[in-house]
Amino acid sequence: MLHRVFAGIALAAMHLVCPAGVSAAVTPAGLRKAAPEFTLIDSKGASAKLSKYKGKVVLLNFWATWCGGCKVEIPWFMKFEKKYKHSGLGVVGVSMDDDGWKSVKPFLKEKKVNYPVVLGNDELAKQYGLGAMPMTLLIDRDGKIAASYVGLVDRGACESDIRMLLLGNSRKTDSLPAAKSAEFLCRLGAARSGLCASERR
Numbered sequence: 001m002l003h004r005v006f007a008g009i010a011l012a013a014m015h016l017v018c019p020a021g022v023s024a025a026v027t028p029a030g031l032r033k034a035a036p037e038f039t040l041i042d043s044k045g046a047s048a049k050l051s052k053y054k055g056k057v058v059l060l061n062f063w064a065t066w067c068g069g070c071k072v073e074i075p076w077f078m079k080f081e082k083k084y085k086h087s088g089l090g091v092v093g094v095s096m097d098d099d100g101w102k103s104v105k106p107f108l109k110e111k112k113v114n115y116p117v118v119l120g121n122d123e124l125a126k127q128y129g130l131g132a133m134p135m136t137l138l139i140d141r142d143g144k145i146a147a148s149y150v151g152l153v154d155r156g157a158c159e160s161d162i163r164m165l166l167l168g169n170s171r172k173t174d175s176l177p178a179a180k181s182a183e184f185l186c187r188l189g190a191a192r193s194g195l196c197a198s199e200r201r
Contacts (some may be wrong), residue, residue, distance in 0.1 A: 017053050025147070026161050032144035035060070036127040037138070040118035042096075043101065043108055048092065048118050051143065057084075057093045057165045058139040062120060062130055065103045066106040070134040074111060080162060081115045087166050088141070091115035096125065096133065142167055 005040070035058075039049045050058070061077060063070035081091040093115060095104045100119050108117055124130075128137070131150075138147040138161055147161050 026138070026164060027146055029140070029144075029146075032140065032142075032146055035139045035143055035145050036124070038066070038118075038124055039129075040120075040124075042116045042118050043105055044116075045126055046116075048116050050092075050139075053090045053092070053139070054143045055141055056088045056090045057141060057146075057162060058137075059089065059162065060094065060137045060139060061091070062094045062096060062125075062135040064096045064133060065107045066097070067133045073134055073136070073153060074113065076153075076158075078111075078114050080159065084162060084166065089162060089166060093117035093121040094124065096120045096130070138162065138165060 035050060037050050042048045050060075059077060059080060060071075061073065063074065065071075077091050077093070080089060082119060093113070095117055097103045097119070104117065104119070107113075120130075128135075134149075134152065136149045136158070137145055137151055138158075140146045146165055149158065
């Protein structure tokens with residue numbers, strides 16, 4: 001049922017959503033709303049609870065194996081997971097495939113997806129206002145929605161938003177000495193050429 005609904009929406013909105021992607025600016029911290037909680041089972045049979053990620057920045061991606069734009073984005077999200085995992089990023093995929101793991105598990109195995117994926121449902125879709133796919137949200141360290149993207153994300157803009165949330169909401173950099181803060185910036189890849197010069201010596 002979800003497949004038919006989203007397929008119809010995708011056809012109607014193809015030229016509006018897919019080519020450019022719709023990227024919302026990061027919402028100011030004081031105006032952010034809490035992300036709806038969920039507890040679902042991931043592809044390995046483990047319980048995945050959103051609240052377990054509190055203290056991290058979460059990239060939450062609604063997708064399906066039949067969604068062309070989703071297939072383009074997933075390798076990007078895999079790279080984000082690898083690059084920023086140790087800096088406080090957690091990527092979670094929510095599959096909206098009607099036939100569940102039958103389609104999803106072979107896809108995950110083929111693409112070697114390196115982050116948790118759960119199966120979504122109508123209730124979760126309604127809670128998050130899912131109307132078209134792909135849809136991606138960035139959730140801050142306090143569990144609040146900081147940014148949302150409908151359609152294919154702008155990879156560079158999305159990564160910049162991730163960096164900003166990792167830095168702007170990081171409690172670590174506030175108390176670290178300058179040298180340690182610089183090291184943290186280097187790990188994020190956000191520092192300018194001179195900042196990381198010591199690592200090239």
